[in-house]
Every structure is written in C-alpha cells, then in structure tokens.
Amino acid sequence: MEGASMTFTPLLNRTDDTPLYHQLYEYIKKEIVSGNIKVNNKLPSIRSFAEYLNVSRNTVDTAYQQLLAEGYVESRPKSGLYVTNTQFDLLQTYKKPAVFLHPQLETKSCTYDFRYGKIDSRLFPLNEWKKRYNESLQTYREALFTYQESQGEESLREEIAMYLYQSRGVVCSKHQIIIGAGTQQSLSLLAQMLKPSIRDIAFENPCYDGASFVFKQHGFSLKPVSLNNTGINIQELYESQAQAVYVTPSHQFPYGMIMPVSKRIQLLEWANDCSGFIIEDDYDGEFRYKGSPIPSLQSLDSKGRVIYTGTFSKSFMPSLRISYLVLPEVLLKTYYERFSLYEQTVPALHQRTLGLMMKNGEWSKHLRRVRTAYQLKHSTLLAALQKEFNKNVTLSGESAGLHILVRMNNDMNEQELINTARKQDVSVYGTSRYWLTELPQQKPYILLGFGSLRGEEIEEGIKRLKKAWL
Ligand SMILES: Cc1ncc(COP(=O)(O)O)c(C=O)c1O
Structure with missing residues (x-):
C-alpha cells in the first residue's frame, strides 16, 4: 500500500557553509534510514515543500535528485517520489571510530637514550x-x-x-x-x-x-x-x-x-x-x-x-x-x-x-664522516664503561656497528636493569625479545645503541648507569 505524502520539518541552517540542498538531502536520508520516514511514504512535492521551507524549488529538486540517484527514493510515474523498499536498518547510521590501543605502547624515552636504531641527525648532509x-x-x-x-x-x-x-x-x-x-x-x-x-x-x-x-x-x-x-x-x-x-x-x-x-x-x-x-x-x-x-x-x-x-x-x-x-x-x-x-x-x-x-662523491664523503664520528662515540662508550664498571661488566660485539651488549656482574634481571636505569633518566634496552626459544639461564645482556648520543651524553649516561646498577 502506498503511504500518503507526509510533512516534516528539517532545521536548515542558512549561515552554515554546507549548501541548503545538501542539508536537506542529509536530513531526509537520516530520517529514512532511522525509520522515521517509512518505506513507501511519498515525499512532498517540490513546489509545496519549497514553499513550506521557504527555499527555492531548485534546492529541493537537487536534494531529491541526489536521494533518487543513491536509491533512497524511487520515482513513480505521474505520482511522485516514494521511499524505496530497502532494509535500511542494515545501514549503520552511527559509526564509532575504532579505538585501538597498541599493545606495545612506547614509554617515553629518557634524556640519555641508548636506543639502537636512532642515528645522529647532526651528521646528515642536509645541504x-x-x-x-x-x-x-x-x-x-x-x-x-x-x-x-x-x-x-x-x-x-x-x-x-x-x-x-x-x-x-x-x-x-x-x-x-x-x-x-x-x-x-x-x-x-x-x-x-x-x-x-x-x-x-x-x-x-x-x-x-x-x-x-x-x-x-x-x-x-x-x-x-x-x-x-x-x-x-x-x-x-x-x-x-x-x-x-x-x-x-x-x-x-x-x-x-x-x-x-x-x-x-x-x-x-x-x-x-x-x-x-x-x-x-x-x-x-x-x-x-x-x-x-x-x-x-x-x-x-x-x-x-x-x-x-x-x-x-x-x-x-x-x-x-x-x-x-x-x-x-x-x-x-x-x-x-x-x-x-x-x-x-x-x-x-x-x-x-x-x-x-x-x-x-657526496655519499662517500658522508660515509667517511660518519665512520669517524661513530668510531669516536664507540671508543668514548668503551672508555666510559671501563672507567665506571671496570671488571663488573662483560662486553659483546664491541668491534663493529652502532650498538654493543653489556652484561653486568650483579643479580638484576633484564627488567630490573631497565627499570633502575630509567630511575636515573637513562633508557637501555633488553635482548630477550631476540630469542626464538626460551631464554637460557644466564645473566641478561643489555643493548646499548650509541649512534644518536653525543660524547658527553654517553659519558654521563654510563655514570648514571653505574649509580643504577652497582
Ligand atoms: C639485523 C638488522 N637488519 C636490518 C635492520 C634495519 O633495516 P631497515 O631499517 O632497512 O628496515 C636492522 C635494524 O635494526 C637490523 O638490526
């Protein structure tokens, strides 16, 4: 059974940047989807609706054309526009943006950050x-x-x-x-x-x-x-x-x-x-x-x-x-x-x-420069470790690269080493995540990346680690 034409009163905001026809279109669409305007209901005629809303016929016509094009209404010859027989309740009218908390939310790194993977931005050949x-x-x-x-x-x-x-x-x-x-x-x-x-x-x-x-x-x-x-x-x-x-x-x-x-x-x-x-x-x-x-x-x-x-x-x-x-x-x-x-x-x-x-040749010049700079940082790190920890530290991988591993002569586990360092405003990183099998029963190795730190920061960082670990 075809329903009678109904009247409804959209609130149109004439000062809004959104054109009136679009506001009208959005309003009718929402009413249809939410079920306030039922299937087979007839939309008011363009002329009467335009007069009622005090807008131009063109505004109503454009809104109707859009609803027609998207299939919310259909045109029945010599009669007018009717709400189509569609399961509008399947359309989600309100979508919540997904709130997803990354399981490994990074904690803010400390002032002295021995993060591996960070390199020295001052060495980048910007010009x-x-x-x-x-x-x-x-x-x-x-x-x-x-x-x-x-x-x-x-x-x-x-x-x-x-x-x-x-x-x-x-x-x-x-x-x-x-x-x-x-x-x-x-x-x-x-x-x-x-x-x-x-x-x-x-x-x-x-x-x-x-x-x-x-x-x-x-x-x-x-x-x-x-x-x-x-x-x-x-x-x-x-x-x-x-x-x-x-x-x-x-x-x-x-x-x-x-x-x-x-x-x-x-x-x-x-x-x-x-x-x-x-x-x-x-x-x-x-x-x-x-x-x-x-x-x-x-x-x-x-x-x-x-x-x-x-x-x-x-x-x-x-x-x-x-x-x-x-x-x-x-x-x-x-x-x-x-x-x-x-x-x-x-x-x-x-x-x-x-x-x-x-x-x-700018790349090879850059490489020579960074090699020298990292070599210097590397020897500063080794000297600082030697000075502060002497025999209380074992090193691994100290001949190459931008990181080394240290193993402390104390009883702390990996998390304790990280946490106590953090209290001294130093970020250090564990190595347990790199094991494909269960962790072996051994003192943990801590990873110290030195690429991004200045010489003075390396020295101060290691001094603080001594306070944390010895
Ligand atoms: C063994 C190894 N390969 C590769 C990479 C990084 O490669 P990329 O930055 O190209 O993803 C790293 C960086 O941490 C690494 O440790």
Whole structure:
C-alpha cells in the first residue's frame, strides 16, 4: 500500500557553509534510514515543500535528485517520489571510530637514550641532499610523472652495485638489485620468492626479530640454530634440515660477533651441499672499528647461493626507507617471472637524489664522516664503561656497528636493569625479545645503541648507569 505524502520539518541552517540542498538531502536520508520516514511514504512535492521551507524549488529538486540517484527514493510515474523498499536498518547510521590501543605502547624515552636504531641527525648532509633533491626535480621532470621500473631507479642501482663492489666486495650488476622500502619489505618479497619450494628456514638464535617475524608471517617454519663465538653452529644447521638460513655475518645481531672466513666457507659448503640459500643481512657492514672491513659472504660465493641484503638506515637515514636485495641469477628468473608486476615502493625522487649523491662523491664523503664520528662515540662508550664498571661488566660485539651488549656482574634481571636505569633518566634496552626459544639461564645482556648520543651524553649516561646498577 502506498503511504500518503507526509510533512516534516528539517532545521536548515542558512549561515552554515554546507549548501541548503545538501542539508536537506542529509536530513531526509537520516530520517529514512532511522525509520522515521517509512518505506513507501511519498515525499512532498517540490513546489509545496519549497514553499513550506521557504527555499527555492531548485534546492529541493537537487536534494531529491541526489536521494533518487543513491536509491533512497524511487520515482513513480505521474505520482511522485516514494521511499524505496530497502532494509535500511542494515545501514549503520552511527559509526564509532575504532579505538585501538597498541599493545606495545612506547614509554617515553629518557634524556640519555641508548636506543639502537636512532642515528645522529647532526651528521646528515642536509645541504647536499637539498641540492641533489632540487636537481632531481628539475632534471627528471617527465620521468617523475609516471611509474618507475619495478626494480627501482636504474641510476641508483648502478651506483649501489659499484659501491657494494668497492666497499663490501659484492660482485653484482644493476640487474640483480631490487630496491625495497626497508629490510623487512625486501625480505617479505624474498619470502614470497622462496615459496613454495622452501618451507624451513634457519635463524641464528638469538637474531633480529624484524627478520624472523617476516618469515613467520609468510608461513615458514623457523629453525633456531645456536651461536658460538664465531657465529652460527654449522653442525646444528645441517641437523635443522632447513633449506635456507638468515645470517648477519659481518656483525651478528644482537651479539655482534664477526664470522671468520673459515666459518664463511663452511656456511657456503652447507648451501652447496643442500642446494640451499644463505640470506646475508649486511645491515651495518660499513662500521667496523678494529682491523679492516671483512668482505661480504656474497663475495666468496661462486655458486649463486647467497642473497645479499643491505640498508641505508644505519649509514644514512632510517626514515628514508631504502634497502636493497642482491639476487643470485637463479632467483632473478623467479623475480622476473612472478614478481616484476609488483610496483616499486620507494619514491623515485628519493632514489634519484641518493643516486646523484653517490655519483657525485657526496655519499662517500658522508660515509667517511660518519665512520669517524661513530668510531669516536664507540671508543668514548668503551672508555666510559671501563672507567665506571671496570671488571663488573662483560662486553659483546664491541668491534663493529652502532650498538654493543653489556652484561653486568650483579643479580638484576633484564627488567630490573631497565627499570633502575630509567630511575636515573637513562633508557637501555633488553635482548630477550631476540630469542626464538626460551631464554637460557644466564645473566641478561643489555643493548646499548650509541649512534644518536653525543660524547658527553654517553659519558654521563654510563655514570648514571653505574649509580643504577652497582
Ligand atoms: C639485523 C638488522 N637488519 C636490518 C635492520 C634495519 O633495516 P631497515 O631499517 O632497512 O628496515 C636492522 C635494524 O635494526 C637490523 O638490526
């Protein structure tokens, strides 16, 4: 049965920025959805409603047209507009914004923050970056208005290939490099490439949780392999029956041991024996403080079993999100066949800017500068630890990178060490999260990142830690 035309009185605000027709449309829609105007009810005629509301006919007509277009009302010939027979109660009229509390809400960091992952902003070559950024904008105008090659900007890949060869001994061409928005994105792509032929992947235990997490999310079975003072235990690796292994040979994360060449050769033999892959994460290979830099594992690999990954997060700027994968030939084929449809995720502008800096020597100048600066911070940290703690501290991983581990000669557990440091306005970080298995019964190691702190802050921070811990 068709209902009679009804009258209703919307409150229209003539001083509001929202046009009258829109206010009217919103009002009628709300009334229909809430059931105040029933199915089959007829809307008032344009003329009478316009007179009643003292608005122009055009205003009513525009509101009605919108309701008609969206299907709230229908036009019945020679009769008028009627509310359609729709289950409006299924429409949610009031949506609450989701309130989601992140389970790991960060506590505010202290004045002396030994956070790993933070680097020194004062060392960033801002002027050079701005100059090359402008140059990229001007020179590459047209190319910036289209999609880029899925592997990333050729000019940057060319520079990375050259840089990796000179500094890390990595032998590769630009064709083997895939630019990614950070190591996890790179590993995520790799995980997809390794599936379905590989299901079990071995990890150093403990290891960088950001990497193990990615493979876990992709459904791999993680095989924890223990460490000794030269890195991963090769015997256990064989026993794990994994077909791939993720390692950090230049500076094991988090312990910091450096894998000697003899162990590297054994690891390559393992990969050859089982036709497996080694994922070499060379995240901070630029920073080695004792002896000369050790060439990458990739540089020793003659059978194409090593997948090399690196990042600009430690050496340049973590928020830039630029990383890279160097694929061996066998995987390149997989990439082209199955993944080259993925669009590149790092802005071309940033890639080109970085490429220009590398090409013009500004990158190597920057690297020399940061190496010297971090070396100084590193020795300040070691000297401060020696001075304040002397024999009461054991260090791990003190030959490279932007962090070290310390183990205290006291009875505090990890949380107590963190909490007591906090009371002295010092943030330090635990290492228990990096274990893939249950924590071993041993005194905890605490991670001290020193990248962002000034020398005086490092010294003061360690003094305060002495008050907290001894
Ligand atoms: C072992 C390891 N790899 C990679 C990264 C970071 O990589 P990205 O900033 O490219 O995600 C880190 C940083 O904490 C790390 O510890």
